[in-house]
Amino acid sequence: MFETIAFYLFSVLTIAMFWITVTTKHSLYALTALAAGMIFISAFFFILGADFMGVVQIIVYAGAVMALYSFGMMFFDTTRELHEKSSNAKLVFGLSGAAALIVVFMVAAPIVGGNIEAHYPIVEGIGNSQAIGMVLFTKYLVPFEVAAVMLLVAMIAGIVMAGKKMDESYSELSEEEIDTKNAEGIA
Amino acid sequence: MEITLTHYLVLATVLFSIGLIGVMRRKNLLMLFFATEILLNSVNIALVAISHYYGDFTGQMFAFFIIAIAASEVAVGLGLLVLWFKRYNTIDLDNMTQMKG
Numbered sequence: 712m713f714e715t716i717a718f719y720l721f722s723v724l725t726i727a728m729f730w731i732t733v734t735t736k737h738s739l740y741a742l743t744a745l746a747a748g749m750i751f752i753s754a755f756f757f758i759l760g761a762d763f764m765g766v767v768q769i770i771v772y773a774g775a776v777m778a779l780y781s782f783g784m785m786f787f788d789t790t791r792e793l794h795e796k797s798s799n800a801k802l803v804f805g806l807s808g809a810a811a812l813i814v815v816f817m818v819a820a821p822i823v824g825g826n827i828e829a830h831y832p833i834v835e836g837i838g839n840s841q842a843i844g845m846v847l848f849t850k851y852l853v854p855f856e857v858a859a860v861m862l863l864v865a866m867i868a869g870i871v872m873a874g875k876k877m878d879e880s881y882s883e884l885s886e887e888e889i890d891t892k893n894a895e896g897i898a
Numbered sequence: 899m900e901i902t903l904t905h906y907l908v909l910a911t912v913l914f915s916i917g918l919i920g921v922m923r924r925k926n927l928l929m930l931f932f933a934t935e936i937l938l939n940s941v942n943i944a945l946v947a948i949s950h951y952y953g954d955f956t957g958q959m960f961a962f963f964i965i966a967i968a969a970s971e972v973a974v975g976l977g978l979l980v981l982w983f984k985r986y987n988t989i990d991l992d993n994m995t996q997m998k999g
Contacts, residue, residue: 763958
């Protein structure tokens with residue numbers, strides 16, 4: 712009973728928050744609505760018994776990703792209102808139609824669910840985090856390490872691209888000056 | 899009323915559609931990033947729900963790696979965006995026509 716109430720409550724909240732995110736004209740509203748939606752999504756993970764995923768969702772999305780985005784919004788000029796112009800109505804119409812058609816096919820497709828066996832079954836008696844750790848560090852060890860290397864690469868890329876010379880604006884320089892600056896930086 | 903897997907899949911589809919609407923109508927690249935986050939999150943809901951209802955950890959593992967990929971995407975994307983903004987002082991999608999796409 713409580714599960715049902717929680718599901719519908721958080722569904723409405725999440726949909727409302729994400730709708731605000733994609734429709735609002737103020738980027739600050741979009742950011743805060745997105746952060747709230749991320750937190751509400753973690754509620755679904757808790758309802759589904761995936762405690763570890765819920766905590767990761769809060770830490771990574773509401774913590775790290777939102778901090779990155781708020782840094783970006785401080786850097787860019789976000790005080791002016793956003794304006795969306797729907798220049799190509801035909802393209803939007805065609806893409807929406809195609810997406811709706813694909814959704815219909817996905818929903819109407821026969822689901823072969825009769826003989827699915829769990830490779831890594833959820834065992835009773837041990838906690839979700841413990842079980843996740845056991846699966847993650849045995850069967851998914853190589854993808855885990857690859858993901859770690861990928862995060863390291865992304866971190867270095869972010870530092871290299873955004874970190875240097877934050878005090879000068881390239882838009883006030885000419886192309887030649889930028890090229891000479893880049894050459895000096897490389898040399 | 900019992901909440902079934904279908905409820906969660908319908909919810910994920912609705913959220914994915916909202917993300918698609920955002921991708922189609924936004925011109926500001928930062929707002930476009932927000933819409934892609936919504937897409938990734940809706941898929942995460944579907945994966946975790948399937949993992950719960952079929953009693954298998956694979957879905958949660960996939961959602962975990964999707965979160966890792968989303969985090970690195972944000973780091974690299976914001977770095978590129980900062981470079982672009984420093985050079986052209988705008989992050990509007992309409993101005994990025996150098997590749998003649």
